[in-house]
Amino acid sequence: MSMVSLGVPASDVSRVSRETDESPSVAFVLGSGLSGLADEVEGASFIPYDELEGFPAVGAVAGHAGQLVVGRIAGVPAVLFKGRAHQYQGATAHDAAYPARLAAALGVQTLIVTNAAGGVGDGLHTGDVLLLSDHINLMGTNPLSGWPGPSGGTPFIPMRDAYDPALRSVAHAAADEIGLSLKEGVYAGLLGPNYETPAEVRMLRTLGADVVGMSTVPEVIAARALGLRVLGFSLVTNVAAGEDLSHEEVLEAGKNAEVQLRALSLAILRRL
Ligand code: HPA
Numbered sequence: 001m002s003m004v005s006l007g008v009p010a011s012d013v014s015r016v017s018r019e020t021d022e023s024p025s026v027a028f029v030l031g032s033g034l035s036g037l038a039d040e041v042e043g044a045s046f047i048p049y050d051e052l053e054g055f056p057a058v059g060a061v062a063g064h065a066g067q068l069v070v071g072r073i074a075g076v077p078a079v080l081f082k083g084r085a086h087q088y089q090g091a092t093a094h095d096a097a098y099p100a101r102l103a104a105a106l107g108v109q110t111l112i113v114t115n116a117a118g119g120v121g122d123g124l125h126t127g128d129v130l131l132l133s134d135h136i137n138l139m140g141t142n143p144l145s146g147w148p149g150p151s152g153g154t155p156f157i158p159m160r161d162a163y164d165p166a167l168r169s170v171a172h173a174a175a176d177e178i179g180l181s182l183k184e185g186v187y188a189g190l191l192g193p194n195y196e197t198p199a200e201v202r203m204l205r206t207l208g209a210d211v212v213g214m215s216t217v218p219e220v221i222a223a224r225a226l227g228l229r230v231l232g233f234s235l236v237t238n239v240a241a242g243e244d245l246s247h248e249e250v251l252e253a254g255k256n257a258e259v260q261l262r263a264l265s266l267a268i269l270r271r272l
Contacts, residue, residue, distance in 0.1 A: 118240030185210030
């Protein structure tokens with residue numbers, strides 16, 4: 001039995017199960033402009049988010065394609081969430097964590113999350129791929145607030161090694177194999193949707209953050225509460241508060257580096 005209530009409608013589990021005979025072992029949550037990995041899925045079937053009863057209904061944001069892809073990737077049975085519901089769109093933290101909750105309900109063991117983020121750490125440049133070693137929750141909310149549900153258990157979960165050390169070693173080995181230089185760093189999650197002020201960027205640097213974004217934290221906390229192993233990547237689409245920034249520029253930077261992240265993901269899957 002899971003430690004916390006999943007809150008996943010049985011209809012969503014059967015909707016996904018109808019598309020495949022295999023139980024998925026890996027789930028991906030693909031961030032802004034990073035959904036190209038879904039093109040690598042063999043025998044893919046697609047479920048629009050609005051056909052999933054439990055998926056929070058929030059408005060679409062450009063670059064966030066809302067669908068679940070089910071199939072095999074590099075031979076591994078997987079589900080891929082193309083796009084997320086963000087808290088800045090009005091989703092609660094519990095809602096924003098739906099991909100992690102549905103993945104757990106499907107029996108997935110490993111959650112791989114990707115996001116577009118602003119670089120705040122020294123030496124980070126647009127187009128860098130950063131392996132997440134940890135996060136700082138500055139969203140002011142928590143997906144475990146209000147849990148535990150009917151199944152009991154405790155929401156007081158440890159967050160040391162939330163980003164799985166063994167999986168991070170696999171990621172480094174995979175990066176070496178494809179000749180990608182992969183740094184590790186800390187993700188600060190903010191509510192958004194405005195980008196940070198220069199004073200906020202200085203604060204984030206002081207706090208020890210390397211990148212800043214508006215997602216990922218809720219699903220990672222929920223995934224850990226549900227016993228999933230987590231791996232996370234940020235694509236640095238801009239240097240935070242470095243210059244005036246548009247959502248289009250963020251998406252454009254994502255396009256170039258997402259090819260690298262796609263190759264890295266495949267190399268990781270071959271090693272799982
Ligand atoms: N800040 C927050 N979120 C982001 C950024 C940023 O600079 N770039 C992409 N997502």
